[in-house]
Amino acid sequence: xxxxxxxxxxxxxxxxxxxxRRFKAYCVGALLLSIAFxxxxxxxMVRQGHSAFIQTEIQAEVTYNEDTVxxxxxxxxxxxxxxxxRAFFRSIPRRVDADPSLMGTTETxxxxxxxxxxxxxxxxxxxxxxxxxxxxxxxxxxxxVSYGFNKGLFTSGDSKIPSNAGLxxxxxxxxxxxxxxxxxxFPIGVAxxxxxxxxxxxxxxxxxxxxxxxxxxxxxxILFGLxxxxxxxxxxxxxxxxxxxxxxxxxxxxLPVIIISTRxxxxxxxxxxxxxxQAVGASRWQAIRDHVLPLSxxxxxxxxxxxxxxxxxxxxxxxxxxxxxxxxxAPTSMTEAATVLPAQIFTWAGMPERAYxxxxxxxxxxxxSLLITLNATAVILxxxxxRRW
Amino acid sequence: xxxxxxTGDSTQVVRVPTMxxxxxxxxxxxxxxxxxxxxGEKQALHGVSLDVYENEVTALIGPSGxxxxxxxxxxxxxxxxxxxxxIEGEVVFEDQNIYxxxxxxxxxxxxxxxxxxxxxxxxxxxxENIAYAPKILGQVRKRTDMDDLVERSLxxxxxxxxxxxxLDAPGLSLSGGQQQRLCIARAIAVSPSVLLMDEPxxxxxxxxxxTVEQLIDELKENYTIVIVTHNLQQAARVAGYTAFFHLxxxxxxSDTDSLFTHPREKKTEDYITGRYG
Numbered sequence: 001x002x003x004x005x006x007x008x009x010x011x012x013x014x015x016x017x018x019x020x021r022r023f024k025a026y027c028v029g030a031l032l033l034s035i036a037f038x039x040x041x042x043x044x045m046v047r048q049g050h051s052a053f054i055q056t057e058i059q060a061e062v063t064y065n066e067d068t069v070x071x072x073x074x075x076x077x078x079x080x081x082x083x084x085x086r087a088f089f090r091s092i093p094r095r096v097d098a099d100p101s102l103m104g105t106t107e108t109x110x111x112x113x114x115x116x117x118x119x120x121x122x123x124x125x126x127x128x129x130x131x132x133x134x135x136x137x138x139x140x141x142x143x144x145v146s147y148g149f150n151k152g153l154f155t156s157g158d159s160k161i162p163s164n165a166g167l168x169x170x171x172x173x174x175x176x177x178x179x180x181x182x183x184x185x186f187p188i189g190v191a192x193x194x195x196x197x198x199x200x201x202x203x204x205x206x207x208x209x210x211x212x213x214x215x216x217x218x219x220x221x222i223l224f225g226l227x228x229x230x231x232x233x234x235x236x237x238x239x240x241x242x243x244x245x246x247x248x249x250x251x252x253x254x255l256p257v258i259i260i261s262t263r264x265x266x267x268x269x270x271x272x273x274x275x276x277x278q279a280v281g282a283s284r285w286q287a288i289r290d291h292v293l294p295l296s297x298x299x300x301x302x303x304x305x306x307x308x309x310x311x312x313x314x315x316x317x318x319x320x321x322x323x324x325x326x327x328x329x330a331p332t333s334m335t336e337a338a339t340v341l342p343a344q345i346f347t348w349a350g351m352p353e354r355a356y357x358x359x360x361x362x363x364x365x366x367x368x369s370l371l372i373t374l375n376a377t378a379v380i381l382x383x384x385x386x387r388r389w
Numbered sequence: 390x391x392x393x394x395x396t397g398d399s400t401q402v403v404r405v406p407t408m409x410x411x412x413x414x415x416x417x418x419x420x421x422x423x424x425x426x427x428x429g430e431k432q433a434l435h436g437v438s439l440d441v442y443e444n445e446v447t448a449l450i451g452p453s454g455x456x457x458x459x460x461x462x463x464x465x466x467x468x469x470x471x472x473x474x475x476i477e478g479e480v481v482f483e484d485q486n487i488y489x490x491x492x493x494x495x496x497x498x499x500x501x502x503x504x505x506x507x508x509x510x511x512x513x514x515x516x517e518n519i520a521y522a523p524k525i526l527g528q529v530r531k532r533t534d535m536d537d538l539v540e541r542s543l544x545x546x547x548x549x550x551x552x553x554x555x556l557d558a559p560g561l562s563l564s565g566g567q568q569q570r571l572c573i574a575r576a577i578a579v580s581p582s583v584l585l586m587d588e589p590x591x592x593x594x595x596x597x598x599x600t601v602e603q604l605i606d607e608l609k610e611n612y613t614i615v616i617v618t619h620n621l622q623q624a625a626r627v628a629g630y631t632a633f634f635h636l637x638x639x640x641x642x643s644d645t646d647s648l649f650t651h652p653r654e655k656k657t658e659d660y661i662t663g664r665y666g
Contacts, residue, residue, distance in 0.1 A: 201472070202472050202473075270509070272505055272507055272509035273509060273511065273512070274470075275467060275470065275503075275505065275509070276505065276509040276510075276511065276572070276575075277511065277521075278467070278470065278495075278498060279465065279467060279498055279502065279503035279505075279576070280498070280499070280502065280521070280522035280575060280576060280578075280579060281495055281496070281498045281499030281522055281525070281526050281579060282495070282521075282522065282525055283495050286525055290511075290521065290525075291511050291512070294512070295512055
């Protein structure tokens with residue numbers, strides 16, 4: 001006869017199981033909700049933005065002669081001319097200058113259509129004059145209208161003509177700014193972290209510094225913009241809106257991220273590696289340089305890439321130092337006015353024309369894919385070089 | 390002659406007591422006097438004195454937290470690396486107090502090598518593990534000399550036959566026992582005169598332990614060795630002299646056989662017979 005021990009779940013145990021299932025359901029719900037938001041966001045961006053990657057093109061004969069160089073609208077058939085983007089007509093004198101043998105000839109080209117035509121074809125708007133509508137229909141029936149890849153999105157700078165607006169100057173600006181961020185925050189951040197982690201005595205002062213660095217990483221980014229404005233532009237006289245000013249300001253933000261991740265990477269190197277090196281007669285710095293740094297490099301690089309990626313997506317501090325200007329031509333130096341990708345997106349988002357909506361979404365997609373690439377690089381680096389010891 | 394019981398259990402030592410070794414023949418390699426160590430407010434060593442004899446193995450035994458590792462780490466000033474440490478007393482090595490202000494720790498450590506509890510090869514190749522220290526200390530400049538030194542060190546550590554075909558393999562790819570012998574080879578590559586070992590076998594299996602113990606026995610021909618161990622049998626097997634530490638003091642220090650067979654102190658007896666510790 002048993003002692004009356006039942007192996008069936010008791011009421012109390014069933015209650016515990018129910019609580020467990022409930023808790024699990026909350027967690028799964030939260031996860032699904034965040035995935036849903038993500039999918040919603042991405043699909044909306046793709047829906048809005050995909051059309052900006054293609055553009056309506058019209059095939060037409062272009063005549064180059066004395067008149068058409070002056071009155072560029074006359075270079076194509078007058079019925080087609082209103083459908084063609086102004087940006088093309090503006091380029092005619094340049095084309096002739098570049099290749100004088102064009103003078104007096106006629107060639108057949110695919111020309112970028114105006115934003116109105118483009119939007120009409122993409123069925124975003126029906127605001128097109130009836131004459132142009134009929135011309136368009138005629139051209140379509142002749143097979144002289146098609147979609148082409150919008151190269152301009154990547155090769156031309158900002159423009160007030162939507163069909164001509166692109167991200168090129170923002171790319172160049174972003175590149176310069178990131179160069180400054182890397183050049184400033186990587187060496188300073190890593191050196192600071194090495195000092196704090198490996199050399200600094202543990203006292204009130206260093207503890208205070210540590211707390212402040214951790215807090216800096218959480219300071220709203222717009223405050224860094226104010227700081228940059230006050231110090232770099234007003235005090236040191238760095239040119240406004242320049243990549244240099246932007247990079248320096250963003251470095252302030254990236255520094256704490258790099259310092260914190262470098263310290264974590266250094267701390268992850270076991271103490272006995274340092275002791276082993278010092279026990280054979282290496283100095284402290286030799287132990288760090290030859291053994292600790294090589295081991296922690298993947299962690300340091302990961303932190304740096306994540307810090308730089310964060311800076312790349314930052315807009316608020318740049319608003320304060322004027323990096324929100326209209327920049328049609330890519331900057332050629334650090335001190336010229338520049339814009340960056342998120343600032344370009346911000347500018348486009350405020351434009352009234354319908355075509356800029358697609359451009360904004362396309363810009364977001366480009367920025368996001370850049371950031372994803374950077375973060376993926378960080379993950380790959382971490383996995384590739386992760387070592388056991 | 391001293392008997393060496395390689396399999397015996399020292400808690401039931403039945404060896405015939407041997408004559409105490411004549412100390413007059415032993416020259417002192419390191420002489421520690423009144424060494425006191427504080428970690429912050431806590432005192433870890435209460436003024437201990439000990440002589441380390443040349444070409445002998447000296448074992449430091451005692452319960453956890455008794456200060457034996459602290460003592461060992463004072464001998465090459467590794468304790469300097471601990472934040473908040475305070476050290477008083479004298480450690481004389483080559484007629485100099487190693488705590489004197491003119492002594493350079495980096496220089497000192499190239500004369501007094503150390504092997505740690507957990508094998509800690511550098512995350513580099515086997516070759517580089519050995520070559521690193523002679524290179525940074527500027528002892529060896531030519532590649533061929535370095536090749537010789539690496540071979541000699543590995544041979545002396547009894548590892549050469551096992552690794553001679555894969556000197557470029559990472560040191561971490563070796564087994565635990567091999568890693569520990571690599572660390573010993575690394576330590577002797579800079580030709581120190583004293584080797585400090587902090588529980589060198591505690592992370593090793595019995596077979597690897599036996600190999601390392603045999604190595605220690607061979608090494609004492611050329612080096613003076615101080616070894617911290619939790620394993621009393623190990624002390625009995627490898628050490629000529631043993632010091633029993635308790636609560637930051639040396640309770641008893643004598644040649645190993647007397648300490649294990651005729652302990653003078655009750656505390657020592659309690660500890661080695663397993664009644665305490």
